[in-house]
Amino acid sequence: MGSKRSLRCSIGRLGSIRQKREWLRRTISLSLSLFVTRSVCALQVTKESERSPMVCPKPPYVGACLCGAVRVKVTASPLLTLVCHCRDCHKFSASAYSLTTMFPSDSFSYTGEVIKGGLHSNERAHYFCASCLNFIYSRIEGADWRVNLRTSVLDQAASFEPFVELMTDEKMPWVDVSVVHSFSQFPQSLDDLQTLLDGYAKWWQRSGAADDS
Ligand SMILES: [Zn+2]
Ligand SMILES: [Zn+2]
Known part of the structure; x- marks a missing residue:
């Protein structure tokens, strides 16, 4: 989906040299990612792995x-923090990207009434406050062990620095988020997710907030 959107981009429509350079960068990135995804996974760029x-x-x-009608509480450390730049998240969040913090399901609870919204399906369910319709959290079929909480809902939202960004092929060109791992598309396998979870666990240890730190 993202690839089709990117291919629709025409250099003739782009005005400045800076925009043309960005178009070229995106095209090269897209070509590389299409090549890589055929056999392995989305193009991944890793940087500053030692950054705390x-x-x-x-x-x-x-x-x-x-x-304030829906209140949430989480009793465990996060499993992963991420930014998503996909077009759906632009609309979902009414912003340039979405912020998600993944927690173990059994550590998450809430009070108040929530309703399903967004593009919910049998595979995904997105929950919103029934009163103000603020987006609260998502659950994914087959991944009952985790819940994807909208980071901005947390009082300590600013502390949950994103570890990974996804779908940079659809990133708004003026957005620059500091992350450790960057994917041009969505990670393609559970192995990719597990690698990110393992990497984040080590990273989180250095935040001073881990249970045993
Ligand atoms: Zn997204
Ligand atoms: Zn509300």
């Missing part, structure tokens, strides 16, 4: 929706 995350408070973490 910002100092973060220890769990539990609490938060609320915009109107």
Whole structure:
């Protein structure tokens, strides 16, 4: 889907040299990622693997929706923090990218009424406050062990620095997020996800918030 959108991009429509350079960069990146995805996974760029995350408070973490009717609580450390630049997330978040913090399901609880929204399906369910319709969390079929919480809902949102960004093929060109891992598309396998989870666990240890730190 992202590839089709990127291919629609025409250099003739782009005005400045800077935009043309960006178009060229995206085209090269797209070509590489298409090549790689045939056999392995989306193009991945890793940088600053030794960079430490910002100092973060220890769990539990609490938060609320915009109107306060839904309150959330998490009692465990996060499993992964991420940014998604896909076109759906632009619309979903009404912003340039979405912010997600993944937690173990059994550490997550909430009070208040939520309703399903977004492009929910049998595979994915997105939950919103029934009153203010603030996006709260998502669950994915077959991944019941984790919940994808919208980072911005948490009181300590600023502490959950993103570890990985996804779908940079669809990134708005003026956005620059500092992350450790960058994927041009979505990771293609559970092995990719497990590698990210393992990497994040080590990274989180350096935040000072891990349970045994
Ligand atoms: Zn609300
Ligand atoms: Zn997305």
